[in-house]
Amino acid sequence: MxxxxxxxxxxxxxxxxxxxxxxxxxxxxxxxxxxxxxxxMSDGGPGFVDTLHAALDGRLEAVTVRGPLGEPAPATLLLVGHTAYVETAQACGLALTGGRDARHATTYGVGELLLAALDAGAHEVVLGLGGSGTTDGGAGLLAALGASADRDLTAGPAGLAGVTTVDLTQARARLAGVTLVAASDVDNPLTGLFGAAKVFGPQKGLADDELPAVDGALQDLAAATDRKAAAEKGAGAAGGLGFALALLGARRRSGLEVVADATxxxxxxxxxxxxxxxxxxxxxxxxxxxxxxxxxxxxxxxxxxxxxxxxxxxxxxxxxxxxxxxxxxxxxxxxxxxxxxxxxxxxxxxxxxxxxxxxx
CATH class of the missing domain: 3.40.50.10350 (Glycerate kinase; domain 1)
Structure with missing residues (x-):
């Protein structure tokens, strides 16, 4: 048998x-x-890179990025030809925050990981989403790529409240000619009853009385960028990283399917x-x-x-x-x-x- x-x-x-x-x-x-x-197997969360490395071989490259609370965080890129595989939890994972200071946790390091993949020669970057300790709508990632706004995009959801303008010109220019794939494990939209904050916020350390404010900050971010993208399936993945990647033109794919194909x-x-x-x-x-x-x-x-x-x-x-x-x-x-x-x-x-x- x-x-x-x-x-x-x-x-x-x-x-x-x-x-x-x-x-x-x-x-x-x-x-x-x-x-x-x-x-x-992996659905895009912790273990995504190790699982793909075992299946695809390729080359591992160690980098250090800004962690979700500002501390240095070691991370690893998997390079297979001109494709790079990134595990976003290595830069913004719950294992790094331990549920602490969730209102200020940022995805800035994920943006640094993406830039490191481009510097390594990648023409396509597959980002595994899952296991995050952040709920900033991917604002930190956007800032790392050069986006600017009338609020601090690097201060977690607490910094987004009241944001009215976000300029993505530089971030999109940095990714010209690059294919992005968001390998996500959830179908949730960015905001609302089934959004990133209200569904996943508590497990990341957000108190019940903080959820409305964080969801409101994500709504402000959506209004300043693209409400339609915020309502799409998977926009709420990894605390809203799915949304930020959609703003940058990423296509969404099941993380499990990525690994299933590789294996x-x-x-x-x-x-x-x-x-x-x-x-x-x-x-x-x-x-x-x-x-x-x-x-x-x-x-x-x-x-x-x-x-x-x-x-x-x-x-x-x-x-x-x-x-x-x-x-x-x-x-x-x-x-x-x-x-x-x-x-x-x-x-x-x-x-x-x-x-x-x-x-x-």
């Missing part, structure tokens, strides 16, 4: 590569006669008997471009059964089936707090248990 393991990261505990390795080890312990094909995922699914995917929390947000839903969709197209191993499972059977998932299994249900303190061991145990049910 050939089993394909294609998980995302388990946020805060395991990278996608670690998760795939743990799943494979546990499965083979219980079903040593099976063959496991491990292919770590030949569809072809590998076609040869498998069972597909296993996973992530830290398999919940309602998994529908919006996340790895498990995308992997399950590809498995369904090949008429292959797909199951999920996750830290937590918070979707019911009906919604699970609608996503194309046969069954889902939770680490916390099996091991409680050990799922956080011993994630590799617990995920191996869970995979071995599931292998006992699914292996032939």
């Amino acid at each position: 050939l089993v394909l393991m294609a998980p995302d990261k388990f946020a805060g505990t395991l990278t996608s590569a670690q998760a795939a390795a743990a799943m494979a080890a546990g499965w083979l312990r219980r079903a040593p006669g099976d063959t496991v094909d491990a292919v770590p 030949g995922l569809a072809e590998r699914i076609a040869t498998a008997d069972l597909v296993v995917t996973g992530e830290g929390a398999f919940d309602v947000t998994s529908r919006g471009g996340k790895v498990p839903a995308g992997v399950a969709r590809l498995a369904g197209e090949q008429a292959r059964p797909c199951i999920v191993l996750a830290g937590r499972v918070e979707v019911g059977n009906r919604e699970m089936r609608a996503l194309g998932v046969e069954s889902a299994y939770a680490m916390v249900e099996r091991a409680g707090e050990r799922a956080l303190t011993e994630p590799v061991v617990v995920l191996e145990e869970l995979a071995a248990h599931v292998a006992g049910q699914w292996s032939r």
Whole structure:
């Protein structure tokens, strides 16, 4: 039996590569006669560059940029021919802010990453969006590229309130002849009830009473630039980086699709008997471009059964089936707090248990 393991990261505990390795080890312990094909995945968030490097090889280039709170942040570009792959979380990620000072966190460093890719000779830049600790609508990125305004674009959402004019001339000129791809994991617009601030702000450290002001600042930014672009799907990705990239002419693509194409995922699914995917929390947000839903969709197209191993499972059977998932299994249900303190061991145990049910 050939089993394909294609998980995302388990946020805060395991990278996608670690998760795939743990799943494979546990499965083979219980079903040593099976063959496991491990292919770590990413939706554009943390792990995007490492996953693509493993699949595409290419050249890694280390750079240092301004972090979301002004501190130096190490980052890595992946260069494959004239295409550069950038993981924006390395420059503005929640792992860098720790949820601190979210009203002043900036994406300026993402703009510096983009400039470093151009200086390295890239004609196309694919930016993985996800895992950000910022909600500045990409204003910092625009400033790094040369945009100017009547408010401080580098001061996070707190600096945007009341902005009325934004000049993108220099930023757009800097990108003349460059193809930008925004590889995003969410469909949210920039503002409103389902926008970047109100949906994702709390997990980035914004207090409930700060959300209206931050959303209002993003509305001001949209009014000063392009309201239509702000309403497009994916504009709210990575705290609004999707919006800023749209202003610069980027086309949007699913982060999972970028990685799936690079790894030949569809072809590998076609040869498998069972597909296993996973992530830290398999919940309602998994529908919006996340790895498990995308992997399950590809498995369904090949008429292959797909199951999920996750830290937590918070979707019911009906919604699970609608996503194309046969069954889902939770680490916390099996091991409680050990799922956080011993994630590799617990995920191996869970995979071995599931292998006992699914292996032939």
